[in-house]
Amino acid sequence: MKALTVKKPWADCIIRGEKNIENRSRSTSHRGLIAIHASLRIDRDGIRDPHVSALFGDDLTPGVPVGHVIAVAEIVGVCSASRADRYVVCRCGMWARPGAHHWQIANTRPLPEPIAARGALGLWTLPADIEHQVLAQLGATDTSSAGQPGDLTEETS
Numbered sequence: 001m002k003a004l005t006v007k008k009p010w011a012d013c014i015i016r017g018e019k020n021i022e023n024r025s026r027s028t029s030h031r032g033l034i035a036i037h038a039s040l041r042i043d044r045d046g047i048r049d050p051h052v053s054a055l056f057g058d059d060l061t062p063g064v065p066v067g068h069v070i071a072v073a074e075i076v077g078v079c080s081a082s083r084a085d086r087y088v089v090c091r092c093g094m095w096a097r098p099g100a101h102h103w104q105i106a107n108t109r110p111l112p113e114p115i116a117a118r119g120a121l122g123l124w125t126l127p128a129d130i131e132h133q134v135l136a137q138l139g140a141t142d143t144s145s146a147g148q149p150g151d152l153t154e155e156t157s
C-alpha cells in the first residue's frame with residue numbers, strides 16, 4: 001500500500017473529511033487506496049490559513065498524532081490545470097492552491113488506532129507489518145466504502 005505523509009494542520013483537515021485536495025509540486029499516476037501519515041513537521045503557515053481556522057479556531061490540539069498512520073483514503077484524480085498556469089481557475093474548490101498539482105482525495109477513513117511509522121517524501125510504500133496492521137483495522141473484507149468523489153472526477157485539462 002502506498003502512503004502519503006502530510007503535515008499538520010493539513011492532516012487534521014483531511015482526516016475530518018473536510019480537505020479533499022492535497023497540493024503537491026509533483027503529479028502522480030497512482031489511483032486508489034493510500035494511507036495518510038501525519039508528518040512530524042508542522043506547516044506554520046497552514047495554521048494561519050483561514051480555511052483551517054474556520055475548522056479549528058486557533059486550537060489544533062490535540063489533533064492527529066504526528067508520526068503515525070492516521071487514515072486511509074483514495075486518490076481519485078489529479079488536476080494539473082493550475083500547475084500549468086496558476087491563473088487558471090479550476091473546480092477543485094477552496095483547498096486547491098494556485099500553481100500546485102491538485103491531488104483529489106476521497107473516501108477518507110480514519111483508523112481507529114493510529115499506527116506509529118516513519119514518513120517519507122512523495123508517495124512511499126508502507127512496510128509490510130504496518131500495512132498488515134492498517135488492513136486489520138479496516139477489516140479484511142472492507143475494501144469498498146461509502147461516498148463518491150463527486151464532480152471532482154470531471155476535472156479536465
Ligand SMILES: [Zn+2]
Pocket residue numbers: 079080081082090091092096102155
Ligand atoms: Zn484543480
